[in-house]
Amino acid sequence: MATRRALKAVLIDLSGTLHVEDTAVPGAQDALNRLRQSSVAVKFVTNTTKECKRNLVERLHSLNFDIQEQEIFTSLTAARSLVEQRQLRPLLLVADSALEDFSGLETSEPNAVVIGLAPDHFNYQTLNKAFRLVLDGAPLIAIHKARYYKTKDGLALGPGPFVTGLEYSTDCQATVVGKPEGTFFLEALRDIGCCPEEAIMIGDDARDDVGGAQNIGMLGIVVRTGKYRVGDEGKINPPPYLTCDSFTQAVDHILQHIL
Amino acid sequence: MAATTWEDSVKSLKGVILDMCGVLYDAGEDGGSPIPGSVEAVKRLKASDLQLRFCTNETQATREVFVAELQRMGFDISVCEVFSPAPAAVAVLKERGLRPHLLVYNGVLPEFDSVEKTNPNCVVIGDAAEKFSYRNLNDAFRVLIALEKPVLFSLGRGKYYKEDDGLKLDVGVYMKALEYACDVEAEVIGKPDPMFFQKVLDDMGIQSHQTLMIGDDLVNDVGGAQHCGMKGVQVRTGKYRPSDEKHPTVTADGYVDNLSEAVETILKLRGQ
Numbered sequence: 001m002a003t004r005r006a007l008k009a010v011l012i013d014l015s016g017t018l019h020v021e022d023t024a025v026p027g028a029q030d031a032l033n034r035l036r037q038s039s040v041a042v043k044f045v046t047n048t049t050k051e052c053k054r055n056l057v058e059r060l061h062s063l064n065f066d067i068q069e070q071e072i073f074t075s076l077t078a079a080r081s082l083v084e085q086r087q088l089r090p091l092l093l094v095a096d097s098a099l100e101d102f103s104g105l106e107t108s109e110p111n112a113v114v115i116g117l118a119p120d121h122f123n124y125q126t127l128n129k130a131f132r133l134v135l136d137g138a139p140l141i142a143i144h145k146a147r148y149y150k151t152k153d154g155l156a157l158g159p160g161p162f163v164t165g166l167e168y169s170t171d172c173q174a175t176v177v178g179k180p181e182g183t184f185f186l187e188a189l190r191d192i193g194c195c196p197e198e199a200i201m202i203g204d205d206a207r208d209d210v211g212g213a214q215n216i217g218m219l220g221i222v223v224r225t226g227k228y229r230v231g232d233e234g235k236i237n238p239p240p241y242l243t244c245d246s247f248t249q250a251v252d253h254i255l256q257h258i259l
Numbered sequence: 260m261a262a263t264t265w266e267d268s269v270k271s272l273k274g275v276i277l278d279m280c281g282v283l284y285d286a287g288e289d290g291g292s293p294i295p296g297s298v299e300a301v302k303r304l305k306a307s308d309l310q311l312r313f314c315t316n317e318t319q320a321t322r323e324v325f326v327a328e329l330q331r332m333g334f335d336i337s338v339c340e341v342f343s344p345a346p347a348a349v350a351v352l353k354e355r356g357l358r359p360h361l362l363v364y365n366g367v368l369p370e371f372d373s374v375e376k377t378n379p380n381c382v383v384i385g386d387a388a389e390k391f392s393y394r395n396l397n398d399a400f401r402v403l404i405a406l407e408k409p410v411l412f413s414l415g416r417g418k419y420y421k422e423d424d425g426l427k428l429d430v431g432v433y434m435k436a437l438e439y440a441c442d443v444e445a446e447v448i449g450k451p452d453p454m455f456f457q458k459v460l461d462d463m464g465i466q467s468h469q470t471l472m473i474g475d476d477l478v479n480d481v482g483g484a485q486h487c488g489m490k491g492v493q494v495r496t497g498k499y500r501p502s503d504e505k506h507p508t509v510t511a512d513g514y515v516d517n518l519s520e521a522v523e524t525i526l527k528l529r530g531q
Contacts, residue, residue, distance in 0.1 A: 122393040124428070131419065131428050147440045148400065155404055157397050161436035168435040169418045169428055 004219075007040055007258050008194040011185065011213065013203030014046040014056065014072075016226020017247055021152055024063040025225050031251040032065060038259055041192045044072045045185070045201075047144040047178040047208065049116030049159065052076070052100035073188040075143045075178025076101040079114055082141060082177055088112035093121045093130060094143070115166070115174075116143035117159045127162065134170045144178030146208055150227040179205070180212020200241075200258070202250045204228045211236040221250045265471065265490045265513035269528040273465040274310035276456075276484070277301070278474030279341075280317060281497015282518050283334060287423050290328050294496050296519025298333040303522050305335055307531055310463040313341045314456070314472070316415035316449040316479070318385035318430070320366040322346065342459050344414035344449030345370035348383055351448060357410065359383040360402040362395055362433075381410035384437070386417075386430040396433065403441045411437055415449040417479070421498060450476070451483025460487075473521050475499050482509035494518055 012018065018028045036042060044067060048056060053069050053076075060067045076098055083090050089106045092099065094116035102114075113130045134140050146158035163174050178184055189199055196217035203209025203220070204227050210220030219241040222233050233243045244250040277283065283301070284291045304311050313336065317325055322345075326338045345367050352359055358375045361368065363385035371383075382399045403409040417429035434445045449455055460467055467488035474480020475497030484491040493503060493511040496518070504514060515521040 119393040119397075122396075124389050124391045127391075127432075128426070128428055131432075132426060135419075135426065147442075148404070154401060157393070157400050157436075157440055161396075161400075161440040164439040165428070165432035165436040169432045 005195075005198045007200060007254070008198040009041040009043065009189060009192045009200075010035060010254065011043050011045045011188060011199060011201045011218075012247075013201075013205070013209050014044055014060070015048050016150060016204035016228070017202060017209075017223055018060070018065060019063055020150060020226055022059070022063070024065070025223075025247055027246070027248040029064050029066070031248040032067075034255065035251045036066070038255060040254075040259070041194070042071065043188055043192060045074075045179065045188045046072065047075045047146055049075055049098055049118075049143045049178075050095040051097050054100065055097060073184075074101070075184065076116070078177040078184055078187060079116070079141055079143050080105070082175070083112065083114065086112075086139075088139065088141075090114040090141070091130060091133060091138075093118050093126065095120065110138065112139050112141060113166075114141045114143065115159055115163055117146075117149075119156075122162055127166070131166060131169050134166060134172060140166060140170070140172060140174040142174040142176045142178075144208065145174070145176050146205065148227065155227070178208075179203075180208040180215070182212065182216040185213055185216055185218065200254065202247060206232040206236050206240060210240045214238065214241070221253070223247055223250055265492055266524065266528060268468075268471075268490055268512075269525050271469060272309060272471055272525070272529075273469040274312070274460075274463045274471075275304060275525070276312050276314050276459055276470060276472045276489075277518070278450075278472070278476065278480045279313055279315040279329070281475035281499070282473060282494055283313075283329065284332060285497065286420075291332070293332045293334070294517060296517055298335075300518045300522040302335055303526060307526060307529070309525075310465065311340065312459050312463060314450065314459055315341065315343050316417065317343055318345055318367050318414045318449075319364040319388070321369050324366065342455070342462075344455070345385065347455055347458065348412055348414060348448045349374055351412070351446075352381070352383075357381045359412070360399060362387050362390065362399045363414070364388055364390065380406060381412065382437070383412045383414065384430060384433055385414035387433075388427070391428075391433055396436065400437060400440050403437060403443065409441045409443045411441070411443055411445040413445040413447050415479075416445075416447045417476075450479040451486065453483075453487050456484060456487045456489070471525075473515075473518060477503040477506055477509050477511065481511045485509070485512070492521055494521065 057069045090112045091110035095118045142163040145160035148155045200219040201213035214220045222240045222243045360379035360382045413434035416431040470489045472484030472491045481491035490512045492513040
């Protein structure tokens with residue numbers, strides 16, 4: 001493992017770590033403020049694909065979080081830049097509320113499939129349409145491959161299962177742009193100007209938040225909120241740097257033991 | 260070379276297993292239409308000294324409804340000769356005392372009438388077509404993820420099939436989706452599962468090396484049968500593609516243009 005350097009940045013997951021749907025994790029706002037008073041840079045990285053950045057910020061503000069739009073890096077942003085880079089015309093299987101982040105892209109006669117979390121679009125007809133495009137050679141771009149996420153009334157399927165199904169049916173491999181891809185974390189760290197060995201990730205998804213971050217040399221802290229289920233920390237190797245009850249405890253640890 | 264392999268074994272044959280869709284008939288809007296010569300070929304096999312069974316991964320209708328449709332097309336066939344995944348699944352469920360949450364096509368639901376379904380402790384998925392909505396998949400997912408050790412049965416594992424208006428995703432895709440979501444491996448019931456073929460052999464009371472499987476699906480019909488020790492012949496009808504004859508892992512014991520040609524060859528070599 002690479003030698004650690006002084007901590008410069010903390011990447012923080014949103015859904016499940018700072019809040020669950022419309023409820024803030026108790027004490028998270030204060031903890032964030034305390035972290036901001038320290039010397040580290042803070043950035044918010046999210047695989048939330050249902051919502052455009054504007055909606056995310058509005059929700060966070062309504063929950064009294066002090067967060068600016070430019071501090072948020074989402075998998076939708078990452079997907080859009082890939083589509084633009086490769087000049088593709090995507091069939092967008094993303095929630096209507098996320099379409100804003102793709103405005104201005106050419107989508108007629110699609111030659112690519114971008115798949116996010118779109119319960120309204122994950123039906124037999126639309127998936128068949130996506131399948132035929134990919135079978136004909138259109139690239140499959142997955143905003144992320146999360147297995148499931150937590151809602152008020154229980155766990156719900158994420159985009160990962162649908163991406164996996166399409167991969168199986170077409171014998172192809174999706175290009176994943178969100179967490180846990182290494183490129184996603186590197187991109188998020190780039191404008192802070194720090195390397196992975198100087199950064200830590202806090203999230204409720206052991207594999208996608210912590211495993212992904214640790215794979216490129218960051219430290220990772222799993223919080224036991226949101227989608228966390230008992231034993232999750234054992235699902236990744238090497239194990240998480242730390243497992244905490246909540247975001248508040250993770251911040252306390254950073255302030256007391258790392259900085 | 261391949262052709263002689265199966266023709267040499269014809270004399271020692273005691274039974275034949277036929278795949279149905281793509282061998283007997285082509286699927287379509289109005290229930291489909293028989294492949295030319297197949298009705299007559301089934302009739303000739305039945306009149307011979309060979310045993311005959313039918314083996315399908317069809318899971319959109321009960322066997323009764325499905326067989327009635329084939330009879331309407333002119334096939335001499337009865338329910339007890341047809342092996343499909345749903346009844347096999349029912350047997351497994353009862354044997355293991357499992358109570359399924361079902362995500363299957365409405366047409367096949369009656370096959371599961373005799374199975375206890377309250378407080379489910381496993382999930383069974385079949386080709387549910389339009390019923391594969393986010394909501395229905397999520398319901399199945401929630402049953403699985405709540406179990407200490409999730410048990411998922413999939414009636415077949417096909418990737419896609421062809422209908423009049425284009426290619427459609429098959430059950431295997433949704434099986435993969437749930438496998439990935441729950442970190443579980445599904446138990447496949449139907450072709451190419453060896454247990455499924457063994458039931459058919461047991462019913463005929465013959466050994467696998469005395470049996471020939473004829474199908475249009477190279478991997479599931481031909482490969483599956485060969486894996487059990489049977490001979491497998493592919494017909495160039497249904498979902499057959501010329502590239503099948505150069506498949507990297509499965510080589511049929513023979514290729515014939517259609518069922519009619521296969522039966523003609525078999526009966527001639529047996530002197531009938």
